[in-house]
Amino acid sequence: MLGTGALRAHLIEARLAGTIATMREKSLGRYRLFAARDPRVLLGLDPERDWPVGEVLRLMGQKCGVPADPAHTSGPDVIDPDRTIAALDGFAERVGEAAGRRAPVLLGTGHPHRLLEFYATLADALSSAGCHVLTPAYGRRVDIATRFGVRTRSLDYVRGVALMREAGARGAPGTGGVHTHSPLPVRTALAAAADAGGPLPALVIGDHGWVCGAGQLGIEAIGLADTDDPALFVGQAEGRVSAVVPLDDAVRSASYRPLARYVLNRSCLSR
8 A cells, every 4th residue: 555655755756746837826816716706717616605815815725735825926836745645535535435335426527638547547446346437428519618719529438437529539538638627518417317317426526627516516526626726625615525635637647646546545445
């Protein structure tokens, strides 16, 4: 089993935590947009109350370890690796609980080029434990707003993990796989599952809109989030997201493998 000391060292070396590549300027900009309730950063969450920029910054300091000083306005952002490990423990607890109940689960990512393997490893283990890994709305087309205008994407599954592709693209996740923050994919998947008579997932695992969109609809959700994605942490603070792991969500795919092994060990799903 990968110990916490070795995991901590890996987090820092891979820049998953410690000093990360996400820039402070970008994070602060996202906090301002969240405070203004910009849909692009709400990720499907409808906050129960107002979240002024100062409160968002304080929350992110508590959950991630970013500097809570508003005068700190530039340079690389920082994540406390000990907070990442503690959050991974909470994440693993929810995974283990779902496995113990053989609950139906849905996994999806807005980072198919980076995080697919992490989620696919969990999907394989949960399936082996007797969980139904759901794949609703396969092939369904979804119109998603992007910075280039509305684009049509298709919902695909790779090793049990949902991702969005450019319409008409098929094959490996790198073939037409697109990055998205939108909650529309999870809403589409959940609506399709409901229309088919179920089952609905008891747990959604993912990032971005997959987590916030599911949590907003009352489905238990857990995920990974960078310092420029405050919506997941606000969702957790308001009780609609069960666990959020703070880390850089855009490093090399292989860097997440030790985290997947750690989660499987902690949730007693290692083989």
